[in-house]
Amino acid sequence: MMEYTDLSPSLQAAMEKAENIAIEQLQSLRDFNPFILCGESLDKIERIQSRETDEMFEMAEEIIGEMDDSETTVLTYPDTIMLNDGTFHAIVCQIYNVDEDFGYSFGQIYRIDAGKINFLNKRVFLGEVRNLLVF
Numbered sequence: 001m002m003e004y005t006d007l008s009p010s011l012q013a014a015m016e017k018a019e020n021i022a023i024e025q026l027q028s029l030r031d032f033n034p035f036i037l038c039g040e041s042l043d044k045i046e047r048i049q050s051r052e053t054d055e056m057f058e059m060a061e062e063i064i065g066e067m068d069d070s071e072t073t074v075l076t077y078p079d080t081i082m083l084n085d086g087t088f089h090a091i092v093c094q095i096y097n098v099d100e101d102f103g104y105s106f107g108q109i110y111r112i113d114a115g116k117i118n119f120l121n122k123r124v125f126l127g128e129v130r131n132l133l134v135f
Contacts, residue, residue, distance in 0.1 A: 004123040015093045018074040022091045034077035038070040064132040072097045081107050094129050102128040
C-alpha cells in the first residue's frame with residue numbers, strides 16, 4: 001500500500017495546497033464544492049458545478065483533458081469514507097502528474113466537533129486511479 005510520504009515532495013506540496021483551499025472553504029461554509037487545482041504553478045482553480053459523483057468525474061475528466069499547461073493537477077472533493085473504525089468525512093485529493101503512470105487518491109479524514117474541524121493525524125491511501133494527464 002502506498003503512503004503519502006511515498007509521493008515526491010512536489011506532489012505532496014500540490015496536495016497540501018489543494019487541501020488548504022478545501023479547509024478554508026470548510027471553515028467558512030461547513031462544506032465545499034469540488035475543484036481542480038491546476039496551472040503551471042498550481043495557481044488556477046477550476047470549480048466543478050456538480051456534487052453528483054458520476055457527473056463530477058465526467059466534468060473533471062473533460063476539464064483535465066483540455067489542459068495543456070499543467071504537469072500536476074489535483075482534483076479535490078468532499079466524500080464520506082468507511083474505515084474499519086467507522087465512517088468519516090474526508091477531503092479527497094486525486095493527484096495526477098505527467099511523469100507518473102497512475103494518479104493517486106488520498107483522503108484527509110476529519111470530524112466537525114463543536115464547530116471546530118478536527119483532522120485525524122494521517123492521510124488514507126484510497127487507491128491508484130487512471131492518470132488523466134497521460135493520453
